[in-house]
Amino acid sequence: MNYPNLFAPLDLGHITLPNRILMGSMHTGLEDKASDYDKLAAYFAERARGGVGLMVTGGIAPSIQGWLKPFGGRLTLPWHKPRHRKLTRAVHAEGGRICLQILHAGRYGYHPLSVAPSKIKSPITPFTPRALSSRGVERTIRDFVRCAKLAQESGYDGVEVMGSEGYLINQFIAARTNQRNDGWGGDAERRMRLPIEIVRRTREAVGRDFIIIYRLSMLDLVEGGQDWSEIVTLAKAIEAAGASIINTGIGWHEARVPTIVTSVPRAGFAWVTHRLKGEVSIPLITTNRINMPDVAEDILARGAADMVSMARPLLADPAWANKAREGRSDRINTCIACNQACLDHVFQNRRASCLVNPRACHETELKIEPAAVRKNIAVVGAGPAGMACASALGERGHKVTLLDRATEIGGQFNYAKQIPGKEEFSETLRYFQHRLSDTGVDVRLGHTADAASLQTAGYDEVVIATGITPRTVSFPGSDDPRVLNYLDLLADHHPVGPRVAIIGAGGIGFDVAEYLVERVPSPATDIARWAQEWGVDMQLAQRGGLQPPVPESPARQVWLLQRSAGRPGARLNKTTGWVHRATLKAKRAIMLGNVAYQRFDNEGLHITVDGTPQILPADHVVICAGQEPNRQLADQLIALGMKVHVIGGADVAAELDAKRAIAQGTRLASVI
Ligand code: FAD
Numbered sequence: 001m002n003y004p005n006l007f008a009p010l011d012l013g014h015i016t017l018p019n020r021i022l023m024g025s026m027h028t029g030l031e032d033k034a035s036d037y038d039k040l041a042a043y044f045a046e047r048a049r050g051g052v053g054l055m056v057t058g059g060i061a062p063s064i065q066g067w068l069k070p071f072g073g074r075l076t077l078p079w080h081k082p083r084h085r086k087l088t089r090a091v092h093a094e095g096g097r098i099c100l101q102i103l104h105a106g107r108y109g110y111h112p113l114s115v116a117p118s119k120i121k122s123p124i125t126p127f128t129p130r131a132l133s134s135r136g137v138e139r140t141i142r143d144f145v146r147c148a149k150l151a152q153e154s155g156y157d158g159v160e161v162m163g164s165e166g167y168l169i170n171q172f173i174a175a176r177t178n179q180r181n182d183g184w185g186g187d188a189e190r191r192m193r194l195p196i197e198i199v200r201r202t203r204e205a206v207g208r209d210f211i212i213i214y215r216l217s218m219l220d221l222v223e224g225g226q227d228w229s230e231i232v233t234l235a236k237a238i239e240a241a242g243a244s245i246i247n248t249g250i251g252w253h254e255a256r257v258p259t260i261v262t263s264v265p266r267a268g269f270a271w272v273t274h275r276l277k278g279e280v281s282i283p284l285i286t287t288n289r290i291n292m293p294d295v296a297e298d299i300l301a302r303g304a305a306d307m308v309s310m311a312r313p314l315l316a317d318p319a320w321a322n323k324a325r326e327g328r329s330d331r332i333n334t335c336i337a338c339n340q341a342c343l344d345h346v347f348q349n350r351r352a353s354c355l356v357n358p359r360a361c362h363e364t365e366l367k368i369e370p371a372a373v374r375k376n377i378a379v380v381g382a383g384p385a386g387m388a389c390a391s392a393l394g395e396r397g398h399k400v401t402l403l404d405r406a407t408e409i410g411g412q413f414n415y416a417k418q419i420p421g422k423e424e425f426s427e428t429l430r431y432f433q434h435r436l437s438d439t440g441v442d443v444r445l446g447h448t449a450d451a452a453s454l455q456t457a458g459y460d461e462v463v464i465a466t467g468i469t470p471r472t473v474s475f476p477g478s479d480d481p482r483v484l485n486y487l488d489l490l491a492d493h494h495p496v497g498p499r500v501a502i503i504g505a506g507g508i509g510f511d512v513a514e515y516l517v518e519r520v521p522s523p524a525t526d527i528a529r530w531a532q533e534w535g536v537d538m539q540l541a542q543r544g545g546l547q548p549p550v551p552e553s554p555a556r557q558v559w560l561l562q563r564s565a566g567r568p569g570a571r572l573n574k575t576t577g578w579v580h581r582a583t584l585k586a587k588r589a590i591m592l593g594n595v596a597y598q599r600f601d602n603e604g605l606h607i608t609v610d611g612t613p614q615i616l617p618a619d620h621v622v623i624c625a626g627q628e629p630n631r632q633l634a635d636q637l638i639a640l641g642m643k644v645h646v647i648g649g650a651d652v653a654a655e656l657d658a659k660r661a662i663a664q665g666t667r668l669a670s671v672i
């Protein structure tokens with residue numbers, strides 16, 4: 001049997017889960033409007049079909065005060081039940097099981113009705129919450145219980161009470177946010193009364209045969225968080241109050257330690273759950289950066305947890321569990337923890353999806369169905385756009401030839417995977433390698449396509465996915481051999497000196513800076529080194545699990561420069577940009593805006609900053625000044641009258657990323 005621990009059933013008394021895989025709660029943006037529940041049902045049904053043991057919905061508010069945002073998803077009234085029944089019926093029809101997550105946002109609510117234990121504004125929302133009165137606390141408990149009861153009546157198999165990530169319950173537990181002096185605050189015992197009462201009264205209301213998962217904050221990662229003894233005490237009390245399972249929560253949203261981005265080592269927090277093993281007798285779920293079956297199996301095999309939670313990996317591949325069980329792990333479309341299409345979308349109030357799987361949350365709209373007419377199609381360029389398009393075309397039954405002048409598939413992903421903390425990107429290349437062969441695509445590498453040969457080959461249609469060329473920048477001395485571009489570094493591995501100036505502070509400029517300052521192998525591959533860098537106390541001796549960070553010394557002095565005024569990196573992605581900026585700051589990289597490039601000579605790079613001249617004593621300069629579309633071939637084919645589609649960077653290079661490239665390639669393939 002493959003992964004015997006992962007696929008061992010879990011007996012919860014009234015119900016037996018078929019395996020140890022939990023699809024953790026994830027907000028998709030489809031929870032908020034009743035009209036989106038058919039789409040949400042299709043999304044969950046596909047994942048139930050994929051073999052996951054138990055699923056948890058995105059956070060649903062038990063009251064309007066508990067909303068994450070105005071008019072967010074809630075289950076507070078009997079007439080809300082029919083929309084939820086759509087989800088539970090769809091999941092049960094596929095043989096799956098699903099719990100509703102009850103989430104009260106507390107002071108994280110992005111609206112003026114928000115409430116909290118004390119009137120203390122969070123650093124991540126503009127609204128100051130109202131402090132709940134004692135009666136308000138009682139009402140809040142009743143709201144949780146009513147929500148759980150309505151969930152039961154809607155057909156859910158259970159609920160998850162969200163007690164972590166810095167939401168309301170967590171705000172009550174931590175002295176940092178609870179400055180009350182009534183029955184709900186003042187000392188640790190009174191601060192933890194709220195979750196205990198919620199679980200106890202919920203159990204009373206729903207009876208024995210209903211799952212109650214409690215999401216326990218095991219590592220707050222904020223000043224004034226809980227200490228370990230308080231966490232153990234709370235875990236025991238939650239068990240006694242009637243919870244069926246305890247799930248792990250890591251870090252408040254306002255924590256300045258990354259907890260799920262790609263540079264966090266795989267299973268980087270399973271050690272926290274492991275510490276709680278033996279303290280309670282109900283099953284413990286561990287979480288964060290678990291994305292492949294061998295990682296999950298290892299956690300269970302060494303007894304660090306009883307179950308593993310994966311959220312984004314199930315967005316990336318709904319059939320994750322079945323593939324693992326059938327010994328086809330090499331076919332898993334692995335979550336690369338980029339956050340680009342999931343969490344970043346949610347923060348922008350957009351529907352979530354997935355960079356590597358654009359069908360996620362669009363199951364009813366983006367379908368890869370058999371083609372009515374089989375066509376002979378060439379795809380030129382095996383970068384993310386070309387790989388996604390060719391494999392989807394192949395899946396639809398077309399005859400597909402994928403040409404690339406390089407000797408390996410992947411395009412720019414072959415450079416991205418070399419960046420410290422982006423090692424996961426090689427998983428996407430492994431996945432597409434298999435997917436292209438499974439879908440019968442004829443892949444021809446080391447083959448530079450030209451217009452004449454494409455015309456004579458007699459293709460019905462040609463897809464041009466030839467990507468980009470790096471933008472060149474000209475200034476006195478820019479022709480010096482010590483002035484390089486990012487491909488010299490990442491493709492040709494040109495050596496550089498100990499002091500490097502980078503021109504351009506976009507996504508690639510930041511990545512190249514990290515490539516130059518980090519030591520090899522990067523801390524992303526080693527949990528203890530990574531924890532030390534970010535100040536995570538693995539001994540759990542400090543309150544909140546924090547200790548002073550001890551960053552490793554930088555491998556080089558780096559200057560990261562941009563012409564525009566303001567802070568470099570301000571335009572990086574919402575949920576990951578701060579991690580890149582903090583990493584470089586810790587490595588003492590100097591980031592400058594409002595820079596004009598004057599010349600490069602033996603003294604270094606001459607620049608002005610805010611009009612004031614400076615000489616950066618750089619041994620090398622690396623240009624990362626954006627990209628231009630590589631669409632010469634497309635233009636030639638169009639001139640020859642061929643039927644041509646242009647996708648990815650070849651189409652538009654500005655603000656290109658792999659999310660757009662893969663989505664565009666997949667969408668085109670679905671309609672050819
Ligand atoms: P490309 O990946 O550029 O692929 C084009 C392919 O076409 C190449 O393989 C090339 O060899 C081939 N080709 C060109 N001309 C011909 C021809 N005539 N005949 C045959 N083959 C040809 N994006 C993200 O979303 N997130 C990230 O974190 C991220 N990090 C990055 C880090 C780095 C260091 C770099 C360089 C890029 C990163 N990107 C990231 C950007 C992402 O890789 C690109 O947006 C994506 O690769 C664009 O895909 P594409 O298919 O359009 O083009």
Ligand code: NAP
Pocket residue numbers: 340471472473503504505506507508509511561562563564565573624625626627653654655656657658
């Ligand atoms: P980019 O994000 O557009 O950044 C280009 C940088 O070069 C900017 O800092 C720009 O700032 C500067 N620049 C532009 N023209 C210049 C010129 N003529 N002379 C000097 N400087 C110039 O492009 P990129 O860094 O090449 O990245 C390419 C794409 O890959 C991006 O769209 C990005 O989304 C994607 N990517 C994403 C990630 C990720 O983590 N999500 C990581 C890497 C790459 P000034 O004009 O102010 O100087």
Ligand code: SF4
Pocket residue numbers: 312313315316334335336337338339340341342343353354355356357
């Ligand atoms: Fe994972 Fe990125 Fe997809 Fe989100 S968008 S699920 S982080 S691969």
